[in-house]
Amino acid sequence: MKSGTAAIRNDLSHAIGLLANIGVIAGIAFLAIELRQNSEAVLKRRNGDELTDYEALVLNRSMAMTLLNYQYVFSEFQRGRISEAELPIASWRQDLDGKETVSGHQYWPDLREYWVNNDYREFDPAFVAWMNANIVDVREQTRQ
Numbered sequence: 001m002k003s004g005t006a007a008i009r010n011d012l013s014h015a016i017g018l019l020a021n022i023g024v025i026a027g028i029a030f031l032a033i034e035l036r037q038n039s040e041a042v043l044k045r046r047n048g049d050e051l052t053d054y055e056a057l058v059l060n061r062s063m064a065m066t067l068l069n070y071q072y073v074f075s076e077f078q079r080g081r082i083s084e085a086e087l088p089i090a091s092w093r094q095d096l097d098g099k100e101t102v103s104g105h106q107y108w109p110d111l112r113e114y115w116v117n118n119d120y121r122e123f124d125p126a127f128v129a130w131m132n133a134n135i136v137d138v139r140e141q142t143r144q
Contacts, residue, residue: 038062064122066095071127078126092135 041055051059070092076082 067131068122070131071122071124074127074130075124089134092131096135 037055038058041051041058044051044055045059073082073087077084077087
């Protein structure tokens with residue numbers, strides 16, 4: 001009897017492994033499709049082409065996630081875990097300027113208003129004030 005039970009367990013183990021592998025392959029394929037869509041939206045924005053609503057949403061969400069990452073780094077600064085000198089301010093200004101990437105500066109006002117002034121409140125008001133004073137306002141001054 002044990003040999004029959006062991007065989008069933010072995011077969012079940014192989015089936016689960018096969019399903020897991022199929023899931024990994026499907027996940028990689030999905031990721032490849034997402035990357036392609038994101039790249040196409042970025043290229044269209046850079047070329048000044050009109051974006052579909054979906055492409056605009058993709059870029060907006062991408063910039064929002066980037067800014068949330070910035071906010072995390074800023075929170076580490078607030079907690080004293082990193083110094084102000086360690087904040088990648090020049091990189092953040094470049095990202096918002098859009099010389100090398102899609103300009104995030106065009107997204108900042110809408111994201112700031114939406115993400116601070118609603119029930120979701122993903123942006124910390126202290127982060128928004130710091131970004132305005134140290135990234136956005138400085139960028140505006142250097143452009144004039």
